[in-house]
Amino acid sequence: MDDKTKTMHRDGNSDSPSVAVMVLNYNGQQFLKDCFESLRACTYPNFSVMMVDNLSTENDVEYVAQNFPEVQILQTGSNSGYSRAYNIAFTKSDAKYFVLLNNDVKVKPDWLEPMVEAAEKDESIGALQPKIQSMVQEGYFEYAGASGGFMDHLGYPFMRGRLFFDIEKDEGQYDDETELFWTSGAAMFVRASALEKSGNLDEDFVHHMEEIDLCWRLHLAGYKLKVIPRSMILHFDGGTIKPFSFMKLYWNHRNGIFMLFKNLSSKKLLPTLFKRYMLDTINILYSAFVRFDFQHSRAIINAHFWVWGHLRFILKKRKETQKNCIADPGEVEKLLFPKSIILQYFLFGKKTFRALVKGD
Numbered sequence: 001m002d003d004k005t006k007t008m009h010r011d012g013n014s015d016s017p018s019v020a021v022m023v024l025n026y027n028g029q030q031f032l033k034d035c036f037e038s039l040r041a042c043t044y045p046n047f048s049v050m051m052v053d054n055l056s057t058e059n060d061v062e063y064v065a066q067n068f069p070e071v072q073i074l075q076t077g078s079n080s081g082y083s084r085a086y087n088i089a090f091t092k093s094d095a096k097y098f099v100l101l102n103n104d105v106k107v108k109p110d111w112l113e114p115m116v117e118a119a120e121k122d123e124s125i126g127a128l129q130p131k132i133q134s135m136v137q138e139g140y141f142e143y144a145g146a147s148g149g150f151m152d153h154l155g156y157p158f159m160r161g162r163l164f165f166d167i168e169k170d171e172g173q174y175d176d177e178t179e180l181f182w183t184s185g186a187a188m189f190v191r192a193s194a195l196e197k198s199g200n201l202d203e204d205f206v207h208h209m210e211e212i213d214l215c216w217r218l219h220l221a222g223y224k225l226k227v228i229p230r231s232m233i234l235h236f237d238g239g240t241i242k243p244f245s246f247m248k249l250y251w252n253h254r255n256g257i258f259m260l261f262k263n264l265s266s267k268k269l270l271p272t273l274f275k276r277y278m279l280d281t282i283n284i285l286y287s288a289f290v291r292f293d294f295q296h297s298r299a300i301i302n303a304h305f306w307v308w309g310h311l312r313f314i315l316k317k318r319k320e321t322q323k324n325c326i327a328d329p330g331e332v333e334k335l336l337f338p339k340s341i342i343l344q345y346f347l348f349g350k351k352t353f354r355a356l357v358k359g360d
C-alpha cells in the first residue's frame with residue numbers, strides 16, 4: 001500500500017476543528033477536476049483533502065498528483081469496495097471530523113462551516129449531511145441524498161425530497177435542520193470519536209446500504225444524526241442510477257435484511273422479518289407473473305438464499321452489534337417511520353415526503 005502524504009491544512013488555525021475530506025475514487029478522472037477544484041475553493045480554514053484510490057487502472061493517481069499537489073493520495077491496494085477503502089482512510093487521519101465524499105460532486109465554498117458549527121454546538125451529534133442537489137437536473141434534489149434519509153419499520157429507506165422514483169424540485173420545503181435516521185454516503189460528515197463507539201463501516205455489506213447500517217449503529221451508540229441544509233453540494237450520480245439492475249436489486253434486498261438482523265431489538269426482529277418476507281414474496285410473484293420481469297424476481301430470491309445460507313454468520317454479527325449497544329434498541333426504533341413506505345407509495349399514492357408524513 002502506497003500512502004503518499006501531501007496533506008494541506010489551510011492555516012493551522014487551532015480555533016477551527018480539523019476536518020479530513022476523504023474522496024473515494026476508482027477510474028473517476030472525468031469527475032476529479034470539478035471535484036478537487038471545488039474543494040480547493042472552500043473557505044473553511046482547517047481542512048485536508050485525501051483521495052482514497054481503489055486501485056484505479058487508469059492514470060487517476062498521476063493526474064491528481066500533478067494537478068492537485070495539496071491532495072493526499074492513499075492507495076488502498078485493491079478495489080474492494082466503499083467500506084474497506086474508508087476504513088483504511090480512517091486510520092490515516094487524526095482529524096476531529098471525517099467527510100466521506102463521492103468523487104462526482106461539486107461543493108459550495110462555504111459547505112463545511114455550517115456542519116462544523118452544528119457538530120461543535122452539540123456533542124451528541126454523530127453524523128451530518130448537507131443538502132444534496134442534482135448536477136443533472138438543475139434545481140432538483142439528488143437521488144442518493146436529497147435532504148436527509150429516513151427508514152420505515154420494515155427497513156426500506158427513503159428521503160426528504162425523493163421517494164422511490166419521484167424526485168422533488170428543491171423549493172426550500174426541506175430547508176429546516178432536522179434529525180435523520182441515516183445520512184447519505186455520498187457526503188457523510190462524521191465525528192471521528194463516534195466511530196470508536198459505533199465501530200467502522202461493515203465491510204461484509206460489500207455494496208449498498210453500508211452507510212445506513214453505520215448510521216443505525218451510531219444511534220445505538222447514543223448519537224443523533226441531522227441534515228444541515230445551509231450546507232449544500234451538487235452530485236452527478238443520480239442521473240446515471242439504474243434502479244432495476246440485477247445487482248442493485250440483489251445488494252439492496254440482501255443488505256436490507258442483513259441490516260435488520262444485525263440491529264433490530266429482539267422484540268421486533270421476528271415480527272419485522274415476517275412482514276418483510278411477506279412483502280418480498282408479493283414483489284417476487286408480481287414481478288414474475290404480472291410484469292414478466294424474471295430478473296427482478298431472481299435478484300430478490302438470490303438475496304434471500306444468501307441470507308439463509310449465512311445465517312450463523314449473520315447471527316454472530318448481530319451478537320456483536322447488540323453487545324455494544326449503549327442506547328436502548330427499542331428507543332432507537334421509535335425513529336423509524338411506523339407505516340410501510342411500500343404501501344404508502346404504491347397503494348396510497350403518497351409521492352412526496354410531505355404527503356407521507358402529513359397523511360395528505
